[in-house]
Amino acid sequence: MLTVAQIPVPIIEFAAFGAAALLVAVMADIIQGAWQRYEAEVLKGTEVTLDQIYMNIPAHQLLYVAMILFALVAGLTTLLLGSPVLGVVFGIVAFASPRLLAGHLKRRRDRRFGVQLVDALMNISNALRSGFSLPQAFELIQREMDNPIAQEFRLLNQETRVGVPLEQALEHMLERMPSDDLDLVVTAILVSAEVGGSLAEVMDNIARTIRERHQIEGKVRALTSQGRMQAVILGLVPILLAFVINWLNPGLFEPMVRTWYGWGLFAVIGLLEVLGMLVVRKIVTIDV
Known part of the structure; x- marks a missing residue:
């Protein structure tokens, strides 16, 4: 062998x-x-x-x-x-x-759409009370309001003109703009189309609910802004301090940048920085 x-x-x-x-x-x-x-x-x-x-x-x-x-x-x-x-x-x-x-x-477009949605609902409600039909109210939103909500209602109107049912057109808009507020509006329109009732009054109530929610969200963001800023500052201080130390004494960081265990330590520091910022972000994030 x-x-x-x-x-x-x-x-x-x-x-x-x-x-x-x-x-x-x-x-x-x-x-x-x-x-x-x-x-x-x-x-x-x-x-x-x-x-x-x-x-x-x-x-x-x-x-x-x-x-x-x-x-x-x-x-x-x-x-x-x-x-x-x-x-x-x-x-x-x-x-x-x-x-x-x-x-x-x-x-940013989603946030802009959410802000415009309240005014759009009020305009739809006023148009319905004035004798407009729902498609005509949608046409009014398309003409009178700015993008991005005008773009979405323009596409919705184009779909209904070519034969797409209103229910499907509303669902398509919800797929493009996934939002709890818009989901509530679409559900209200579909339910009202089946059981009847004053859609104008429903639009008013939804607009009021969304406006109150936005006000609460604004207060929450204001109260938690200090925590978010502290997370950013605490995350940037070690990085800025490292650059200052390296500028004052370049030789001090030689073992960190010339050896693999130094880069490994940098990786651990970066991981801890990210984890810390995520934890703080989780703490200051409050769902309304």
């Missing part, structure tokens, strides 16, 4: 090369599969977000822009700071920035 020492060196080298090649192939397949799943998920979510904010930009183009930003920012950061690790970190932030921007625009 041959021992390891008796096996010819070329055979050992061939076996090692084959094992390494197999490992690389398996890792490449795993990474490719993970990237395809991530790409599909990101494209799906980004496409929905872009459609909801009426931006006619293909989702895959936004992904290409994110990849270009990653390469540029990572390369420039590595050249300027001489640290590939920081280059990758800043590159990841740049890669996520287009999607984060789209999400920010969506949230």
Whole structure:
């Protein structure tokens, strides 16, 4: 029986090369599969977000822009700071920035829609009392109010003109603008269409309820604003302090940036920073 020492060196080298090649192939397949799943998920979510904010930009183009930003920012950061690790970190932030921007625009549009919804309900109520039908009241909202609520009612009116039932058109608007307030309005309209009753009075009551909820939410945000600001300040102080210390005494941070255990400590610090901010955010977030 041959021992390891008796096996010819070329055979050992061939076996090692084959094992390494197999490992690389398996890792490449795993990474490719993970990237395809991530790409599909990101494209799906980004496409929905872009459609909801009426931006006619293909989702895959936004992904290409994110990849270009990653390469540029990572390369420039590595050249300027001489640290590939920081280059990758800043590159990841740049890669996520287009999607984060789209999400920010969506949230801002949703908030604007929620503020406009109260006035829209009052206008619908007044129009119904003046003898308008519900579709005519929707046309009034489309003409008299600003975006984004005018865009949503314009699309709703276009759907009803081409034969889409009002119930489905309202559900489509609710899918585009998921909101508890809008859900309440849609439910009230559908129930009123089935059982009858004064829809104008229902719109008044819903508008009053939503307005009171917004007032309570505003008070809650004002009372918790100090806690949110403290979370931001406490999260930024260690970072700013590290830059100041490095500027005053550059050699003090040499072990942190030149060794892997130093970067590991940075990772632990960053993780604790994120966890702390999430805990504070959870504490000051109150559902109304």
